[in-house]
Amino acid sequence: MLDSQLLKIAEDFGSPVYVYDAEKIEFQYHRLTNAFKNVKKLKLNYAVKALSNISILKLFKKLGSGIDTVSIQEVQLGLAAGFSPEQIIFTPNGVSLSEIEEAAKLGVKINIDNLSILEQFGTKHPNVPVCIRINPHVMAGGNANISVGHIDSKFGISIHQIPHILRIVENTKMHINGIHMHTGSDILDIEVFLYASEILFETAKQFKDLDFIDFGSGFKVPYKAGDIETNIEELGEKLTTRFNNFCKEYGKDLTLAFEPGKFLVSESGSFLTHVNAVKQTTSTVFAQVDSGFNHLIRPMLYGSHHDIVNISNPNGRERFYTVVGYICETDTFGNNRRINEINEGDVLCFRNAGAYCFSMASNYNSRFKPAEILWYNNEAHVIRERETMEDILKNQVQIDFSTKKKAAAAK
Ligand SMILES: *Cc1c(COP(=O)(O)O)cnc(C)c1O
Numbered sequence: 287m288l289d290s291q292l293l294k295i296a297e298d299f300g301s302p303v304y305v306y307d308a309e310k311i312e313f314q315y316h317r318l319t320n321a322f323k324n325v326k327k328l329k330l331n332y333a334v335k336a337l338s339n340i341s342i343l344k345l346f347k348k349l350g351s352g353i354d355t356v357s358i359q360e361v362q363l364g365l366a367a368g369f370s371p372e373q374i375i376f377t378p379n380g381v382s383l384s385e386i387e388e389a390a391k392l393g394v395k396i397n398i399d400n401l402s403i404l405e406q407f408g409t410k411h412p413n414v415p416v417c418i419r420i421n422p423h424v425m426a427g428g429n430a431n432i433s434v435g436h437i438d439s440k441f442g443i444s445i446h447q448i449p450h451i452l453r454i455v456e457n458t459k460m461h462i463n464g465i466h467m468h469t470g471s472d473i474l475d476i477e478v479f480l481y482a483s484e485i486l487f488e489t490a491k492q493f494k495d496l497d498f499i500d501f502g503s504g505f506k507v508p509y510k511a512g513d514i515e516t517n518i519e520e521l522g523e524k525l526t527t528r529f530n531n532f533c534k535e536y537g538k539d540l541t542l543a544f545e546p547g548k549f550l551v552s553e554s555g556s557f558l559t560h561v562n563a564v565k566q567t568t569s570t571v572f573a574q575v576d577s578g579f580n581h582l583i584r585p586m587l588y589g590s591h592h593d594i595v596n597i598s599n600p601n602g603r604e605r606f607y608t609v610v611g612y613i614c615e616t617d618t619f620g621n622n623r624r625i626n627e628i629n630e631g632d633v634l635c636f637r638n639a640g641a642y643c644f645s646m647a648s649n650y651n652s653r654f655k656p657a658e659i660l661w662y663n664n665e666a667h668v669i670r671e672r673e674t675m676e677d678i679l680k681n682q683v684q685i686d687f688s689t690k691k692k693a694a695a696a697k
Contacts, residue, residue, distance in 0.1 A: 287305075287307045287309070287661050289595070289597040289600065289635065290597075291661070291666075292305060292556055292558060292597055292633075292635055293597050293598065293633055294666075295558065295659055295661075295666050296558040296560070296597075296633045298666070299657055299659060299666070299668070300657070300672070301558050301559050301560045301576055301577075301633065301656075302557065302558065302559045302560075302575075302576055302577040302581055302656040303557075303558050303656050303657045303658070303659060303672075304555060304556070304557055304558075304639060304643065304644050304656055304657070304658045304659065305555070305556045305557075305558060305658075305659045305660075305661060305666075306337070306342065306551070306554045306555050306556075306640055306658070306659070306660050306661065306669075307554045307555075307556075307661045308345055308554070308660055308661060308662040308663075309661075309662075310553055310554035311342075311345060311346075311550060311551055311554045311640075312345075312349060314549060314550045314551075314553070314554070315330065315346075315349050315351065315550055317518060318330060318505075318518060318522075318544070318546065318549065318550070320522075321518045321519050321521065321522025321523075322522045322525075322526055322542065323522075324526045324530070325526050325529060325530065325542045326530075326533075326539050327498075327539055327540065327541040327542065328541070328542050328543075329352055329498065329541050329542070329543040329544075330351050330352065330543070330544050330545075330546065330550075331351065331352040331353055331354040331373075331374075331375050331500075331543060331544070331545040332346045332351045332352070332353050332354065332545070332546065332547065332550055332551075333353075333354045333356075333503060333545050333546060333547030334353050334354065334355050334356075334360045334363065334364065334547075335355075335356055335360065335547060335642075335645060336547030336548055336550070336551050336552075336640070336641040336642055336645060337547070337551045337555070337640055337641055337642075337643075337644060337645055338360065338363060338645050339644070339658055339660075339669050339670055340363060340366060340367050340669075341660055341667070341669040342551070342660070342669070343363065343364060343367035343369070344367050344368065345660075345662075346550075347367060347368055347369055347373075352369065352373040352374065352375065353369055353373065353374050353375070354375050354377055354545035354547075355374055355375065355376050355377065355378075355394070356376075356377055356378050356379070357378065357381070357385075358376075358381075358385050358388050358389055361374055361376055361389050361392060361394055362392075364394075365392065371392055371393030371394045372393070372394075372395070374394040374395065375394065375395040375396075375397055375417070375500070375543075375545070376389040376394050376395065376396055376397060377397040377399075377419065377466070377468070377545070378397075378399075379399055379440065379441055380400075380440065383403055383406050383407060386398065386403065386407060387407070387410075387411070390407075390411060390414050395415075395417060395463075395464070396414065396415075396416050396417065397416070397417040397418070397419050397464070397466055397500075398416050398417070398418060398419065399418070399419035399421075399441060399442045399443055400443065401443055401447060401450055401451070401454065404416070404418070404443070404451065404454055405454045405457075405458070407460075408454055408455070408457075408458030408459075408460035409458050411460075412458050412459050412460045412461075413461070414460075414461075415460075415461040415462070415463035415464075415497075416460060416461070416462060416463065417462070417463055417464030417465065417466050417498070417500065418443060418451060418462055418464070418465055418466065419441065419442045419443065419466045419467065419468070420442055420443060420444075420445055420448075420465060420466065420467050420485070420486060420489050421439060421441055421442030421443060421444050421445065421467070422442075422445055422467055422469065422482045422485040422486060423444065423445065424469055424478060424481060424482040424485070441468070442467065442468075445485055445489060448489060448492060452492060455493075461495060462493045462495070462496065463495070463496060463497045463498070464496060464497060464498040464499065464500055464543075465486055465489055465490045465493065465496060465499050465500070466499075466500035466501075466502065466543075467482060467485075467486050467500070467501065467502050468502025468503060468504065468545065469482055469502060469504055473504040473505060473506055473516050474506060474514055474516070476516070476517060476520055476521050476524065479501075479504075479521065479525075480521075480524060480525065480528070483501060483525060483528065484528075486499060486501070487499075487528070487532050490532070490536070490540075491535075491536070496536075496538075496540055497540065497541060498540055498541035498542070498543050499529075499540055499541075499542060499543065500543040500544070500545065501525070501542070501543065501544055502544070502545055503544060503545050503546040503547060503548070503549065504516075505518060505546055505548065505549035506548075506549075507548055507549055507552045507553055507638065509590065509591045509592065509593070509637075509638050510591050510593055516549075518549075525542075529542050547641055547642075548641040548642070551640035551641045552638050552639075552640045552641035553637075553638055553640060554640040555638065555639035555640025555641070555643060556635050556636065556637060556639055557577075557581070557582055557592075557635070557636040557639035557643060557656075558597075558633055558634070558635055558636075559575035559576050559577045559633070559634050559636070560575065560576050560631060560632070560633055560634075561573050561574065561575055561576075561628055561629070561630055561631060561632045561633075561634060562574050562575065562576050562612065562630065563630055564628055564629070564630055570606075570607075570608050570622070571605065571606065571607050571608070572607070572608050572609075572610050573607045573608070573609045573610070573625070573628045573634065574610055574611070574612060575609065575610070575611055575612070575619070575634055576612060577611050577612065577656070578611025578612050578613030578617040578650075578651070578653075579611060579613055579617040579650075580611075580613055580647060580648050580649065580650040580651060580653050581611075581643075581644075581647045581653075581655070581656055582619070582636060582639065582643050582647070583646050583647075583648075584642060584643065584646070585618065585619050585620065586616075586617060586618070587646075591620075592619065592620065592636045592637055592638055592639065593636070593637040593638070594609050594619060594620045594623055594625060594634055594635070594636055594637075595625070595626075595634065595635045595637065596625050596626040596627070596628050596632050596633075596634055596635075597633050597634070597635045598629075598631075598632035598633045599626045599627055599628070599629065599632055600626055601626065602626035602627035602628075603626070603627055604624045604625065604626055604627070605624070605625065605626075605627050605628075606622055606623065606624055606625075607620075607622075607623055607625050607628055608620065608621050608622055608623070609623060609625075609634065612651075613650065613651055614651065619636065644656065644658060644670075649673075649678060652678055654672055654673035654674065654677065654678070655670075655672070655673045655677075656672060657670055657671055657672040658670035
């Protein structure tokens with residue numbers, strides 16, 4: 287969609303506001319399915335935690351996607367969006383056995399990444415098929431917090447513990463229907479991914495009755511000009527060949543599954559803010575916008591880069607600005623950026639604001655969470671209203687401090 291259309295949305299709906307372009311989401315979905323078009327059975331399960339608005343989930347349902355969920359609430363959200371239980375896979379980490387049982391009761395696919403839980407679950411529910419999350423100990427990922435496949439990671443069951451998995455399966459007679467890995471966000475090197483896949487194939491051979499192999503996600507998208515991105519087409523070609531050969535060896539057409547979040551929604555999103563003030567100090571010019579890390583925490587949390595564009599003045603001369611928010615502690619969105627001249631009241635657009643942006647927003651400083659808009663069929667659809675004071679106060683319990691202390695009960 288065009289910047290002029292974004293500007294109109296900021297004028298019509300106010301700011302801060304998130305805008306998602308449905309066409310871009312569809313484009314990415316088709317790009318990925320197309321890269322794996324030579325796989326007989328392909329399943330994409332959109333990772334809900336990246337952007338969990340129910341209308342976004344419904345869009346994925348329309349595209350034929352399943353969903354990947356990490357909490358019982360995401361499972362329930364998926365069901366509310368109309369996904370059938372078979373279209374939902376539950377891939378939690380560190381949740382209680384009872385939460386996994388609750389998900390199993392709802393009929394969704396279960397993915398277990400802990401030996402103790404596997405043994406308990408298999409003992410109690412030997413008839414419920416289970417997928418196993420393997421940790422191949424491959425270092426991928428752009429940032430220590432999102433690299434989840436390395437040796438010290440809390441995710442997955444170590445490949446060195448396969449003998450123990452096999453013993454549990456043998457003892458409980460449980461049915462393993464899938465093998466899974468997710469090595470973390472921001473895969474830079476396809477060879478590393480393929481190497482991890484080999485480990486997964488080796489593991490899969492040890493289980494005789496699989497339905498699917500889930501290769502997780504971690505596809506990198508470009509956040510700025512010149513950024514490396516995962517070459518999906520090349521990965522598709524190479525992994526397809528390898529996967530199809532494996533299926534022949536295995537003697538069954540397995541489903542190849544992925545669970546991308548960022549790849550599908552990141553670039554569809556724009557975050558729009560108004561500039562409250564331009565503030566000149568001795569060393570820099572700050573542009574202060576009507577938002578902060580309460581609404582978009584990635585720059586402060588991960589040091590992530592989001593391009594920032596002045597869509598009110600696209601032809602203005604470029605100057606250097608540090609773009610900050612209105613939170614009462616440091617909340618820098620972008621340091622020393624070259625941006626078209628900013629005047630107070632201008633609309634700044636943050637690019638790549640589809641994944642892990644709204645879904646990580648909070649009410650810090652008692653601010654309202656932003657509205658969300660889906661641009662679909664050349665029209666702006668509100669898919670979440672901006673919060674109000676009622677939302678801030680909801681669930682808060684006010685104590686009446688005017689009542690007198692009760693007399694102590696007599697002994
Ligand atoms: C977060 C997560 C994903 C999605 O990762 P992206 O980098 O957003 O594609 C996929 N699978 C699991 C298990 C996850 O926790």
